[in-house]
Amino acid sequence: MRDQERGRRRGQGELESQVLVALHEAPGPVSTTWVQERLGGTLAYTTVITILTRLLAKGAVTREKAGRSFVWTPTADEAGLAALRMRRVLDGESDREAVLASFVTGLPPQDEQVLRSLLEQAREAEE
Incomplete structure (x- = not known):
């Protein structure tokens, strides 16, 4: 070191x-x-x-x-570990909708667009 x-x-x-x-x-x-x-x-x-x-x-x-x-x-990479941490924080909150809303409204436009695109891909994969 x-x-x-x-x-x-x-x-x-x-x-x-x-x-x-x-x-x-x-x-x-x-x-x-x-x-x-x-x-x-x-x-x-x-x-x-x-x-x-x-x-x-x-x-x-x-x-x-x-x-x-x-x-x-x-079983997870660094991104997967970060996602696990995010889910754990979200699971610990009583008002998930408020937490998610606050998270999304605080995103920079570019990150918001990435999130929208990912959600659309997930929706299409379910169909």
Whole structure:
């Protein structure tokens, strides 16, 4: 890790994203040690296990028993992880419609157009 990064505190979800990137680059299911080494080996093994366990709880990875430990496989990419976070926030709100309305009205026009296009594609796929 570079000196300037040592003192910097990572943003929420940054480690999860780094772990997912590493898992997507993996040749197949990999051990916690493999992930730890892929991230530069500066994180404690227990930290990597904690991140993987959180990703498992979010449905972003799966694990299989391999000997006395586990091997890990991604089920979501970074965009999928962000979508899982968004759904979790939305699920925690009592007025989903108000939250969605506030979200949509706060989008820049370009993002609003992308969302409209995606919704139209989803609608057509259902038909």
